[in-house]
Amino acid sequence: MYRPSSCSAGGLPALSNGWSVPDFRCSPIGYLATPFHDRFGIPRQPRLAPHAHGQLRLLRPYDRAEAVRGLEAFSHVWLSFVFHRSAGSWSPTVRPPRLGGNQRVGVFASRSPFRPNLLGLSLVELLAIDTSVGVLLTFGGVDLLDGTPILDIKPYLPFVESEPAARSGFVDGPPPQLAVDFSPLAQTQLHRHESRWPDLAALIREVLAQDPRPAYASDERRCYGFRLYDLEIRWRCIGGQAIVEQIAGRKNGHQVPCVSAWPGLLR
Amino acid sequence: MYRPSSCSAGGLPALSNGWSVPDFRCSPIGYLATPFHDRFGIPRQPRLAPHAHGQLRLLRPYDRAEAVRGLEAFSHVWLSFVFHRSAGSWSPTVRPPRLGGNQRVGVFASRSPFRPNLLGLSLVELLAIDTSVGVLLTFGGVDLLDGTPILDIKPYLPFVESEPAARSGFVDGPPPQLAVDFSPLAQTQLHRHESRWPDLAALIREVLAQDPRPAYASDERRCYGFRLYDLEIRWRCIGGQAIVEQIAGRKNGHQVPCVSAWPGLLR
Numbered sequence: 001m002y003r004p005s006s007c008s009a010g011g012l013p014a015l016s017n018g019w020s021v022p023d024f025r026c027s028p029i030g031y032l033a034t035p036f037h038d039r040f041g042i043p044r045q046p047r048l049a050p051h052a053h054g055q056l057r058l059l060r061p062y063d064r065a066e067a068v069r070g071l072e073a074f075s076h077v078w079l080s081f082v083f084h085r086s087a088g089s090w091s092p093t094v095r096p097p098r099l100g101g102n103q104r105v106g107v108f109a110s111r112s113p114f115r116p117n118l119l120g121l122s123l124v125e126l127l128a129i130d131t132s133v134g135v136l137l138t139f140g141g142v143d144l145l146d147g148t149p150i151l152d153i154k155p156y157l158p159f160v161e162s163e164p165a166a167r168s169g170f171v172d173g174p175p176p177q178l179a180v181d182f183s184p185l186a187q188t189q190l191h192r193h194e195s196r197w198p199d200l201a202a203l204i205r206e207v208l209a210q211d212p213r214p215a216y217a218s219d220e221r222r223c224y225g226f227r228l229y230d231l232e233i234r235w236r237c238i239g240g241q242a243i244v245e246q247i248a249g250r251k252n253g254h255q256v257p258c259v260s261a262w263p264g265l266l267r
Numbered sequence: 268m269y270r271p272s273s274c275s276a277g278g279l280p281a282l283s284n285g286w287s288v289p290d291f292r293c294s295p296i297g298y299l300a301t302p303f304h305d306r307f308g309i310p311r312q313p314r315l316a317p318h319a320h321g322q323l324r325l326l327r328p329y330d331r332a333e334a335v336r337g338l339e340a341f342s343h344v345w346l347s348f349v350f351h352r353s354a355g356s357w358s359p360t361v362r363p364p365r366l367g368g369n370q371r372v373g374v375f376a377s378r379s380p381f382r383p384n385l386l387g388l389s390l391v392e393l394l395a396i397d398t399s400v401g402v403l404l405t406f407g408g409v410d411l412l413d414g415t416p417i418l419d420i421k422p423y424l425p426f427v428e429s430e431p432a433a434r435s436g437f438v439d440g441p442p443p444q445l446a447v448d449f450s451p452l453a454q455t456q457l458h459r460h461e462s463r464w465p466d467l468a469a470l471i472r473e474v475l476a477q478d479p480r481p482a483y484a485s486d487e488r489r490c491y492g493f494r495l496y497d498l499e500i501r502w503r504c505i506g507g508q509a510i511v512e513q514i515a516g517r518k519n520g521h522q523v524p525c526v527s528a529w530p531g532l533l534r
Contacts, residue, residue, distance in 0.1 A: 070372035073436025105337035169340025
């Protein structure tokens, strides 16, 4: 269970004008269902993997059609969420993957999950609104773990929030892309699973194209794997090319650890 | 004192996978000092009033230079904040000023402060970082009340967060602008106060140009007023023109109610 230990550090700080604000509590408006069950493989920014769809069913008392009335007029929305797997820790400096994982920047100069208050922010595409039973929202291009607690939904306002000329330091564009190919075995397995997940091939390509390997990894013999839906995707990276070796169904309850802990599984 | 009564409504909802996430607590990393002491007059979006500067001094344990290392490479940052004057209430539907205040949309289709979890989000310009004593950040184009609790600072990433072509429903651009003029009396008073607030004229013009009157207001004889810094700005709107009548210093402790409660003060 996630314990935001950093969140109680503030106590009751006094305002300059004398009155004080207590720590305040938030409760999720819902939990986002996504294909991502490991940190490994999650796109490092939203909308890098358009076929990564997320579904949010609003909890009571928010599950009323009126609460989303007019939202269909917006193509993009902000999700405010909790980094619920970050164990409540934060560090004054972090090592962004974009800097090769060996250079430290301040946590407030990063989008690291290991931050004060564990608050995350993600701009996603709004694909569908279903108010037939409660409220079910479908988003495209999600970059969040399955089960992420969502605290708020806000419409995206391009006239104030689109700043194409903004300076963005070391994060100046999408990461370089890998070519992605499937082994004959993986292709056969792909066809079997596409009946349940029609966009599976596209999603695997989008996820692997971003080279989700840890920054320190370079062993070409090494096999990586990550969970997508209820599948285990196993792949290698040879040169600039990602090759999907296997797409295996996962036995119920069979917990495969994040691959960065099990090198060379297929050797 | 602000009480987030809505925030404890969530209880301990269970995740699909069985484990549960409690309500979680946040504590401010600092409180933003701004010129705005009333809701009335606050720009309805960030950066509509570039001369509205905000200063944030980070609280312990966040007040370390390392925590903002590299932030200078970013021109814009997100402020996650608490709507601390919204009394913890929320409503499934709200009436956005942009719709004339007489049409209701869902709270999640709006940026209303009266929302679940009272979380706000504002994109501001990063003007200065001072780490000589603790950490003091200066922002431009703020649209927040003085004393707003800040929960997080995140760098703005244009390559994922700038979507100029996004559909944005009823919020398709900045509101129509009013012409702004100063009465002879106001001009004299302006010169007196500009020694302390050099950008005062520009800030008053930016604030009034957006027509901060309540949607229902149309009485041209009516005088409006709002607090800026430690000043009371009194003005009328005649035709498409805002005329600043007076810029009065405020006696210590003298609390002027938000003007929408005191029509015709100068009559």
